[in-house]
Amino acid sequence: MVDFIAPFIIIILSIYGxxxxxxxxxxxxxxxxxxxxxxxxxxxxxxxxxxxxxIKGQGSYVDPFPQAVIITSIVVGFATISLLLSVSMIIVEKKRKKDLNEIEKKK
Structure with a gap:
């Protein structure tokens, strides 16, 4: 039961962030x-x-689909973070601001 608490704490703290x-x-x-x-x-x-x-039985193996989904999730997450960092560098360089409220203000 303790094992299930740690991921939820991480998820809740990241949503707060x-x-x-x-x-x-x-x-x-x-x-x-x-x-x-x-x-x-x-x-x-x-x-x-x-x-x-x-191995479930004689000649039948466990379904590898969930493992493939998790590996794909890790790769997509890495690509998303890389793209976000690149775009944020461009935005910060053009606007010269790091606070999102100041970036979103219209003049």
Whole structure:
């Protein structure tokens, strides 16, 4: 039961960072932490105790689809964070501001 608490704490803290932090880099870091928390939650849910190999029976193996989804999630999360950092660097360079409230203000 304790294993399930840690991913939810990470997810809740990252949602707090997304909602209440105003610095553009803080929001990007919170989004990356949210992705990590969700992957951590899936790992905790899918983990099982035991020493037997993941084989269901004679000649049939466990479905590899959830593992492929998690690997894809990690890769997509990395690509998203890389793109966000690139775009945020361009925005900060053009606007010369890091606070999102100041960036969104119209003159």
């Amino acid at each position: 997304l909602l209440f932090k105003k610095h553009i880099i803080s929001k990007i870091i919170a989004l990356d932490v949210l992705n990590t928390g969700i992957v951590f939650l899936f790992v905790v849910i899918s983990s099982k105790l035991g020493t037997a190999p993941p």
